[in-house]
Amino acid sequence: MGNFYLKSADEQREASFRRLTKYIEEVIYPYHPYYRKMFQENGIKPSDIRKPSDLLKIPVTNKDDYRPDPIAFIVQPKVPGREAKYDTGKISGKFLAKYAAQSIFNYPRDCADLYRVNFKEGFAYRKIGRRLALEWNPIHFHASAGSTGDPTPAVYTYRDLHVPVKETASAFWAGEHVKWDIRALNIFPGAPHLAFFQVIMGKWLGGASGFDTFGGSIVPTKRQIQLFSEGGFAALIAIPSYLVYWLRRAVDMVASGEAKPLENLTMAICAAEPLTDSLRKHIKDLAARAGGCEDFRLVQGYGMTEMKVAFYECHENSNIHLNPKYFYWEVVDPETNEPVPEGEPGVLVFSHIDWRGTTFLRYSTGDFIARGIKWERCPHCGLTYQMMYPSIMRAKKDFTKLKGTRVALMELISAVRDTNGVYQFQAILDKEVEGDEFSRDMLIIRLAVQDGYDADSVCGDVRKNVKGRTEVTPDRIIVEQDKEKLELELFAKTGIKAEYVVENRPIHL
Ligand SMILES: [Zn+2]
Incomplete structure (x- = not known):
C-alpha cells in the first residue's frame, strides 16, 4: 500500500480522486439518501464521474441543503429486519462477506461478543449484525455551535472513529518537534x-x-x-x-x-x-x-463540524495540511461554483472519502481562502498534502457594510489590536439613533490602555490605523479604566470566544 502521504503531488491527486470515485460507487450512490436522490433526479450515474472535471455534474451542497434534514446525509443501507427510513439500496453481498470473514476470525476483535455467549442469539445477529452495526450505526454526534443557533450535527460510526478519524487526527504528530x-x-x-x-x-x-x-x-x-x-x-x-x-x-x-x-x-x-x-x-x-x-511554537488547526475532523500545521507557519486521503478538496469561485486554478482565491469545498455516518459531496465550507490551495510537498515534514494558504474568511459573515464601505471584520480587529499601547478592546457597530435602521452607522471603540502609555496618543493612533486599514473613521473611542471588567465583558457571551465586534444595528449586510 505504501505511505499515501509520500506520493508525489500528481500521484496523490490521482489516487485521491480514484478513492473518491470508488467511494461514490460503493457507498454514496447506493446508501446516501440525499445524494442517491440527487443523482437520480439529475440523471447522474457513478460511472459518469471519470475525471475531476466530471465532478462539476454534482451541484455544490450548502448548509441550507443540509439543515432541513440532516438524517438524509447519513449513509444508511437497507438491512434485513430493519425498517428503512429512506429509499436506499440493500446492503451489498460484498459487505456481508466481509462481516462473515471478520466474525469467523474475530478480527478486528469484538469485545461485546465476550458478554453475550449465553443468550442463544444466532450467528446472523450476534456476529454479522454486530459487524454491520460497527460500520454503519451512529454512535456519536456533536453539533456546531454556530452563530445562527440552528445546530447542524455530524454523526460518527465506530468505523469512522477507528479508520478515518484515527488516521487523520494522528496528523497531530506531523511536527518534528x-x-x-x-x-x-x-x-x-x-x-x-x-x-x-x-x-x-x-x-x-x-x-x-x-x-x-x-x-x-x-x-x-x-x-x-x-x-x-x-x-x-x-x-x-x-x-x-x-x-x-x-x-x-x-x-x-x-x-x-x-x-x-x-x-x-x-x-x-x-x-x-x-x-x-x-x-x-x-x-x-x-x-x-x-x-x-x-523556541516556543505556535501552530494552527482548522476544521468545522461538517468535516468531522480538524487539520493542523506541522510547523509554525507551514500552512494547514488538508488530508488528501479521506477528503477531496476543491476551491471554487464564490459566484459560479466553478473550480479555480491552484493557488487562486475562492471558497473551500470538500468531499468525504470512505466515511460512514454523516457524509458530504462537494460541500461548501463558506470559507474564502485568500491564496487558495496547492497540492505540494511540505518543506518541513516532507509529506504531500493539499496546503491551504491563508487568510481564511467567512465568505459572507466576515464582512460588513459600515457607512457604505465594505469592511473585513478581521482587518478592523487587527487595526485596533496592532496599535501600540492597546491592552484590550471591543468595537461596537451601532446606529446614531438607537433602533433606527435609517440613521447613520456609528463605530465606537472601547479601549483599555496598557500601563505606561498615554491614553490620548493611543486613541489617536487607533483612529489613524482603523482609518488606514478599513477606510472608516471611528466615531468615538472610549477609554475604559477597568481593564479586568472589559476583559470579562469580552468573554461574557460565550465564556470562551472573545466578542471583539458587537453588532447592535437592527439591519445590516
Ligand atoms: Zn508539513
Missing part, C-alpha cells in the same frame, strides 16, 4: 462541538497525552495555570482569544510568585479563530514573559 511523550493541556470549553472532541479523539485514537480542563467555567483559569506549571505540561490547545487571556493571567501569576514560570511550555495549538501575524507575535511575546521555552 512534537515528541511522543509531550503532554498537552486542553483549555477548550467542554461542549459538544468539534474543537473539543477533536482533542479527545486525538488523545484516544492517536495516542497523544493530555488533560481536559473543560474551560474556565469548570476549572478556573488560575487553577489551570497552576496545574500546567506543576503538572509537567508542555503544550496548550486553545482558542486564540482565550489563550491571550490565559497567558496574561500566567504572566501576572508568575510575576507575583503565585505560579512557577512555565518553563516547559514549548507549543500551543490554536483553532476556531483566525490567527493573524500580529496576534501570533503577541501570543509568543506573552509566552516568553510567562517563562515559556525560547
